[in-house]
Amino acid sequence: MPLAIESIGAEAQPLCILDDFAPDPEALRDFAAAARVGEARNHYPGVRAELPGDYLATQLPPIAAAVAKSFGRRGPVEVIDASFSIVCTPAEALSVPQRLPHVDAFTPDRIALVHYLSPGHDGTAFFRHRSTGFETVDEARRDLYFRQLDTEMRYTGPPAPGYVAGDTPLFECIRVAEARFNRALLYRSSNLHSGAIAPGAALSGDPREGRLTVTAFLSVGA
Incomplete structure (x- = not known):
């Protein structure tokens, strides 16, 4: 599969782009269409469903090879969580954390995967927190970042209901990774990021119509 290693922002964190990722993406779409969906956890703005049992067995070897090449981590790959995911929460129903860029983990071993399975939908955006300049939030930055963000939110109020779309008063959009079928x-879980959900985007929970992805969170040994 074609592999490109690019960088994100001034911190130049790796962004690994793998095209033609799965050997049979249409079969994955069929499986998702027949799967039972349920409410997502951890502030994800939509629904999730279980993956077919052979997905990770098939995809982990190329993931491990890509992580070694992109991030220099060659240890065992542990799957923390992996599922089909569909963004479908209406903009007006988003919680405050869902209206902000976020990080998924703070340690260097944690790598995120997003696999796009719907043609014509939105990609993933990466951000810089304006007042701290942070593009990533690790354990060393964690307390300062959240303390500063809490102070800003108390003085300015929470963002208006809606998905993060480009620059905001508190965050600068530094990269949008385009979604392609x-x-x-692959990127570090400590990158500040969000789904690049455009205003007025179709937010169907139907795997055939909505923004169907596989999302996975990995721990990779050094």
Whole structure:
């Protein structure tokens, strides 16, 4: 599969782009269409469903090879969580954390995967927190970042209901990774990021109509 290693922002964190990622993406779409969906956890603005049992067995070897090449981590790959995911929460129903860029983990071993399985939908955006300049939030930055963000939110109020779309008063959008059918992204879970959900985007929970992805969170040994 074609592999490109690019960088994100001034911190130049790796962004690994894998096109033609799965051997049979249409079969994955069929499986998702027949799967039972349920409410997502951890502030994800939509629904999730279980993956077919052979997905990770098939995809982990190329993931491990790509992580070694992109991030220099060659240890065992542990899957923390992986599922089909569909963004479908209406903009007006988003919680405050869902209206902000976020990080998924703070340690260098944690890598995120997004595998796009719907043609014509939105990609993934990466951000810089304006007042701290942070593009990533690790354990060393964690307390300062959240303390500063809490102070800003108390003085300015929470963002208006809606998905993060480009620059905001508190965050600068530094990169948008384009979604393409059967493309996968790998990036550090400590990158500030969000789905690049455009205003007025279709937010169907139907796997055939909505923004169907596989999202996975990995721990990779050094």
